[in-house]
Amino acid sequence: MSSHGQVELINDFGASGQRQTRKEVARLAGVKHVHKAFNWFESHEREIADRQLEVTAIPAPPFRERQRSEWMLGKFVECGLQQAHMDDVSNVIGLLPGTVQEPYVLISAHVDTVFSETQLDVRRDGERLVGPGIADNGAGLVALLAIAGAMQAAGIKTRLPLLFLANVGEEGEGNLRGIRHFFEDPRWSTRIHCMLALDGAGTDTIVTEALGSRRFEVSISGPGGHSWSDFGTPNPIVLLASVIERLSRIDLPDNPKTTVNVGIIEGGTSVNAIPESALMRVDLRSTNPARIAAIEAQLLAILKEVVEGAVNSFAVQSRVRVIGDRPAAELTQGAFILEALRAVDSQLGIKSHVHCASTDANIPLSLGVQALAIGAGGTGARAHTLQEWFIARERAVALKRILLTVLTVAGLTE
Numbered sequence: 001m002s003s004h005g006q007v008e009l010i011n012d013f014g015a016s017g018q019r020q021t022r023k024e025v026a027r028l029a030g031v032k033h034v035h036k037a038f039n040w041f042e043s044h045e046r047e048i049a050d051r052q053l054e055v056t057a058i059p060a061p062p063f064r065e066r067q068r069s070e071w072m073l074g075k076f077v078e079c080g081l082q083q084a085h086m087d088d089v090s091n092v093i094g095l096l097p098g099t100v101q102e103p104y105v106l107i108s109a110h111v112d113t114v115f116s117e118t119q120l121d122v123r124r125d126g127e128r129l130v131g132p133g134i135a136d137n138g139a140g141l142v143a144l145l146a147i148a149g150a151m152q153a154a155g156i157k158t159r160l161p162l163l164f165l166a167n168v169g170e171e172g173e174g175n176l177r178g179i180r181h182f183f184e185d186p187r188w189s190t191r192i193h194c195m196l197a198l199d200g201a202g203t204d205t206i207v208t209e210a211l212g213s214r215r216f217e218v219s220i221s222g223p224g225g226h227s228w229s230d231f232g233t234p235n236p237i238v239l240l241a242s243v244i245e246r247l248s249r250i251d252l253p254d255n256p257k258t259t260v261n262v263g264i265i266e267g268g269t270s271v272n273a274i275p276e277s278a279l280m281r282v283d284l285r286s287t288n289p290a291r292i293a294a295i296e297a298q299l300l301a302i303l304k305e306v307v308e309g310a311v312n313s314f315a316v317q318s319r320v321r322v323i324g325d326r327p328a329a330e331l332t333q334g335a336f337i338l339e340a341l342r343a344v345d346s347q348l349g350i351k352s353h354v355h356c357a358s359t360d361a362n363i364p365l366s367l368g369v370q371a372l373a374i375g376a377g378g379t380g381a382r383a384h385t386l387q388e389w390f391i392a393r394e395r396a397v398a399l400k401r402i403l404l405t406v407l408t409v410a411g412l413t414e
């Protein structure tokens, strides 16, 4: 998960509906079985942390998550989840049946990391768990297992069935492919009541706004040649530099926040050769999809002008490839899942903050399905670096928060 900005949560729900929800949450928190699950969280912290070290040590780079998915599948079976299986893209799915067949409440955590196989050094250092991916999303994965484990141990049954999903492809080039695949599957696509994505550390965050992005690889190519004898042949690096310069001068609004980043440039082979090609990778982001589309149109127009304006332009070609596309979307005002979470936060004394971020929740939100991404507890820092760390202090509070929210939206059967 990557977060962008932070605003204080504003109360915008109908007062009476909210009072009802708060009453229900307070009632749930007092039920004996629910208490048993709460105690389970406290008494199993050591086991949860051990699992977190174990799962984080299994490599799961984008597109090569299978080994970690297999580990998750084994744990799903151990936790007593039914129909546990892996789908064609290595998403792992398991079920806790409800008293009705559908719709499902979906609880997910992404299995992939931004790291390659060789970078994983995972260890305990005092109260810290250290290692790349330990919080993002080692914390989310073990929270998923803890919820399933505690519910089974405490004998908690819900009205709506619960689907547990450990999905691939959330980070970077993964481009949300795991959650996309899940929502394209006709078994689930129209049957999801709402989704809670567990992503990274933290107890007080709520992501309700899905940050959209589109990413492109833009390349310009020409015949190339010798720097002296072929001088005058169009130079793709110079042309690309001109595109970048004009792109960087586009006026971007602060509200809705909209950004353009040229993150990578490549090109050329030798100082005394006119390059045959140059390329860049560009990331466009906005909370408003129309802004992303507008900047994309400007980028294409600039590219066309620069290429057509080149000397000997007949010899120049350009190519644009979409390498990432995450829809921007927002949770509707008064969404029941947010109302449930807010009531839970007030019950547990958590002061929460709303964020805008790019997470697995982008996909359901863009399809009109209610979804939130929240932290899986503890404190973490340095996500997406080799120095990432996590401290499990008060993890149980976040697990109680997740469980109570799930029970509020799914209904407890007594």
Ligand SMILES: [Zn+2]
Pocket: 001, 110, 136, 137, 170, 199, 200
């Ligand atoms: Zn994450």
